[in-house]
Amino acid sequence: MTRTLSEENYLKAIFHLSRNSKEKVSITTLAASLENTAASVISMLRKLTAKELVDYDKQKGASLTRAGEKAAIDIVRKHRLWEVLLAEKLEFSWEEIHDIAEQLEHVHHPELADRLDKFLGFPQFDPHGHPIPDIKGNISQVSGKLLSDSTIGIELEVVGVKDSSSMFLNYLKQLDIKIGSKLMVEQIIEFDQSAIVKINNSSSISVSRKFLESILIISTGS
Amino acid sequence: MTRTLSEENYLKAIFHLSRNSKEKVSITTLAASLENTAASVISMLRKLTAKELVDYDKQKGASLTRAGEKAAIDIVRKHRLWEVLLAEKLEFSWEEIHDIAEQLEHVHHPELADRLDKFLGFPQFDPHGHPIPDIKGNISQVSGKLLSDSTIGIELEVVGVKDSSSMFLNYLKQLDIKIGSKLMVEQIIEFDQSAIVKINNSSSISVSRKFLESILIISTGS
DNA sequence: AATAAAAATTAGCCATGTCTAATTTTTATC
DNA sequence: GATAAAAATTAGACATGGCTAATTTTTATT
Ligand SMILES: [Mn+2]
Ligand SMILES: [Mn+2]
Ligand SMILES: [Mn+2]
Ligand SMILES: [Mn+2]
Numbered sequence: 001m002t003r004t005l006s007e008e009n010y011l012k013a014i015f016h017l018s019r020n021s022k023e024k025v026s027i028t029t030l031a032a033s034l035e036n037t038a039a040s041v042i043s044m045l046r047k048l049t050a051k052e053l054v055d056y057d058k059q060k061g062a063s064l065t066r067a068g069e070k071a072a073i074d075i076v077r078k079h080r081l082w083e084v085l086l087a088e089k090l091e092f093s094w095e096e097i098h099d100i101a102e103q104l105e106h107v108h109h110p111e112l113a114d115r116l117d118k119f120l121g122f123p124q125f126d127p128h129g130h131p132i133p134d135i136k137g138n139i140s141q142v143s144g145k146l147l148s149d150s151t152i153g154i155e156l157e158v159v160g161v162k163d164s165s166s167m168f169l170n171y172l173k174q175l176d177i178k179i180g181s182k183l184m185v186e187q188i189i190e191f192d193q194s195a196i197v198k199i200n201n202s203s204s205i206s207v208s209r210k211f212l213e214s215i216l217i218i219s220t221g222s
Numbered sequence: 223m224t225r226t227l228s229e230e231n232y233l234k235a236i237f238h239l240s241r242n243s244k245e246k247v248s249i250t251t252l253a254a255s256l257e258n259t260a261a262s263v264i265s266m267l268r269k270l271t272a273k274e275l276v277d278y279d280k281q282k283g284a285s286l287t288r289a290g291e292k293a294a295i296d297i298v299r300k301h302r303l304w305e306v307l308l309a310e311k312l313e314f315s316w317e318e319i320h321d322i323a324e325q326l327e328h329v330h331h332p333e334l335a336d337r338l339d340k341f342l343g344f345p346q347f348d349p350h351g352h353p354i355p356d357i358k359g360n361i362s363q364v365s366g367k368l369l370s371d372s373t374i375g376i377e378l379e380v381v382g383v384k385d386s387s388s389m390f391l392n393y394l395k396q397l398d399i400k401i402g403s404k405l406m407v408e409q410i411i412e413f414d415q416s417a418i419v420k421i422n423n424s425s426s427i428s429v430s431r432k433f434l435e436s437i438l439i440i441s442t443g444s
Numbered sequence: 445a446a447t448a449a450a451a452a453t454t455a456g457c458c459a460t461g462t463c464t465a466a467t468t469t470t471t472a473t474c
Numbered sequence: 475g476a477t478a479a480a481a482a483t484t485a486g487a488c489a490t491g492g493c494t495a496a497t498t499t500t501t502a503t504t
Contacts, residue, residue, distance in 0.1 A: 006491065027452060040492055042453065047490095060452085060500085090337040103329045109322050115312040228461065249482060262462055264483065269460095282470085282482085 001051070005106050008075050009034065010044050011053060012105075014064055015072035024061025070137060074113070077133040079105035080126035081116040087127040088120070094127060094178065095169035129160020129179055129216055147183065147197075148212035155221025156183045163214040175199060183217060223273070227328050230297050231256065232266050233275060234327075236286055237294035246283025292359060296335070299355040301327035302348035303338040309349040310342065316349060316400065317391030351382015351401055351438055369405065369419075370434035377443025378405045385436040393433075397421060405439060 003011075013033050017025045027045075031038045045062050048054035053068035064072060082104040086097040114135055117123075124140060125131055131140045144159040158181045161168065172178065177199060186204060187196040193209040225233075235255050239247045249267075253260045267284050270276035275290035286294060304326040308319040336357055339345075346362060347353055353362045366381040380403045383390065394400065399421060408426060409418040415431035 004490080028450085036491090037493060038452065039454080039494080044491075089341055090334075091341075092333075092337065096331075100329065100331050100334065104326075107322065107325045107329075109318075111314075112312075112322065115314065119311055119313075226460080250480085258461090259463060260482065261464080261484080266461075 002108070003071065006044065007048060007051075007053075008071070008106055010041075010048060011064065011068055011072040012075050012079075014054065014062055015069065015076065018063055024059065024063045026061050030062065073133045073137045073139070075105050077137075078107070078113050078116075080130060080132040081113055081120060081123070083126045083128070084120050084123045084132070085116060093173075095166040095173065097127060098164045098169075099166065125160070127179075128164045129158075130164075142216065144216035144218045146213055147185070147215040147217050148209065150185055150217060150219065152185050152188065154184065154219045156185070156217040157181070157220045158183060158215060159218050160216035161214060162216060168214060175205065177215075182220075183215075185212075224330070225293065228266065229270060229273075229275075230293070230328055232263075232270060233286065233290055233294040234297050234301075236276065236284055237291065237298065240285055246281065246285045248283050252284065295355045295359045295361070297327050299359075300329070300335050300338075302352060302354040303335055303342060303345070305348045305350070306342050306345045306354070307338060315395075317388040317395065319349060320386040320391075321388065347382070349401075350386045351380075352386075364438065366438035366440045368435055369407070369437040369439050370431065372407055372439055372441065374407050374410065376406065376441045378407075378439040379403070379442045380405060380437060381440050382438035383436060384438060390436055397427065399437075404442075405437075407434075 010030070013030055014025050017029055017033060027038050027041050030036075030045075031041045034041070045054055045056045048068065049056045052065055053071060054062050055065055056062045079101045082101045083097045086092040086100055087094070092100070117132075117135065122134075123132055125143075129142075129144070131142060133139045142160065146162070147156070150156055158177060158179055160179065161172070177183070182200050184198040184201075185195050186198055189195065189206075193212075195207055195209075195212055196204050197207050198204045232252070235252055236247050239251055239255060249260045249263050252258075252267075253263045256263070267276055267278045270290065271278045274287055275293060276284050277287055278284045301323045304323045305319045308314040308322055309316070314322070339354075339357065344356075345354055347365075351364075351366070353364060355361045364382065368384070369378070372378055380399060380401055382401065383394070399405070404422050406420040406423075407417050408420055411417065411428075415434075417429055417431075417434055418426050419429055420426045
């Protein structure tokens with residue numbers, strides 16, 4: 001019952017997509033997320049259904065079986081632990097680690113994740129602020145809420161990002177925003193839901209709605 | 223010009239096989255080494271020849287071009303660096319690391335090997351006693367010679383193994399032989415070239431010719 | 445209910461990397 | 475030099491995981 005790289009990527013995609021919306025995942029959504037065609041998605045879902053990793057065809061949409069979720073969490077755990085190693089031990093930066101971890105997450109060995117976990121000192125979050133599933137598969141609550149859901153005029157602290165793409169992270173680097181940075185939403189522009197945000201108590205910049213929905217914060221001030 | 227996993231495994235196999243015999247590698251030899259059929263080997267060699275990583279068809283046998291050798295050394299470097307990380311940082315044992323490194327060696331990132339190298343303190347040899355190519359691709363000489371080439375009655379020290387399979391390494395573990403262990407060949411049996419070997423100055427055991435050809439030693443005594 | 449748009453599905457094709465079963469060289473051996 | 479064995483090659487097939495181009499089904503919109 002060994003899983004191919006493609007199978008693992010599908011399981012992970014379904015896992016992440018059903019986390020957000022809490023719903024069954026449609027073919028179209030999966031296709032967009034994996035940058036594959038709907039036809040390809042359907043044939044893979046059939047394969048995963050046959051392997052009893054995915055429930056499908058019942059209604060519209062796919063969801064993970066217990067076994068599928070277990071497999072997905074295992075991949076996510078490996079992905080995030082490798083990211084910690086890459087960042088903390090090998091000195092890679094925020095925007096470099098994700099793509100390497102995409103490859104490392106598919107390395108198979110029954111004890112690998114646990115050894116990494118121990119070596120790294122059982123980290124709770126990866127460098128993007130995402131929770132690392134523990135050895136039993138329990139995932140702690142994401143700390144923080146979306147910047148788009150925050151109140152105007154309150155001091156906020158960045159605790160994570162929702163988007164780990166190097167495109168987004170390079171943008172943040174340019175703005176000198178990282179985990180721990182201070183933000184304050186000064187104004188929301190009604191016209192397009194963009195905002196003026198003060199960074200680290202110095203410069204104020206204009207950012208898009210999409211930006212606001214990609215940053216996780218906690219409020220730390222008045 | 224990105225390489226597939228299969229392509230990389232062929233390059234590595236040609237590299238190792240032509241190291242030993244210093245000759246061009248035959249289809250049959252490659253097929254045996256990769257556990258593929260001769261037909262498969264031929265079609266892959268065509269592909270690699272088209273990519274100018276392999277010279278073929280000139281005479282009997284394949285060899286690496288300059289570019290092919292560079293690629294192969296890069297893979298070997300990654301393999302051995304990962305083995306050091308697995309053994310020294312993640313506490314995996316001798317016989318576990320090779321199979322994991324077989325997967326890790328295919329992870330692509332321009333700086334990964336160098337970061338690993340630095341983090342590990344620029345190790346010269348992997349846990350099996352094999353030299354790690356440096357950043358420029360230079361490979362230091364294997365220290366030691368084969369146990370089968372040693373003189374009878376001289377104290378020897380194990381500095382490496384020629385066979386990194388878990389099968390062989392588990393056998394060594396059972397015999398309590400590791401790098402640094404002391405050996406002495408007491409007798410060679412003419413009949414089948416097997417030998418009586420004293421281990422760590424205590425028990426003597428009988429080992430096959432194949433065994434003698436799988437251990438690297440230096441002489442340390444009279 | 446009729447119709448249009450969106451989503452899902454089917455059918456057929458393709459590249460990669462394998463394989464088996466001939467067949468053709470090449471190399472040894474008498 | 476003839477002949478047998480070994481090695482290389484060809485031919486054709488198959489599994490995987492993609493794709494495009496219909497077609498069918500479902501969902502919305504008047
Ligand atoms: Mn992946
Ligand atoms: Mn991450
Ligand atoms: Mn490999
Ligand atoms: Mn090794």
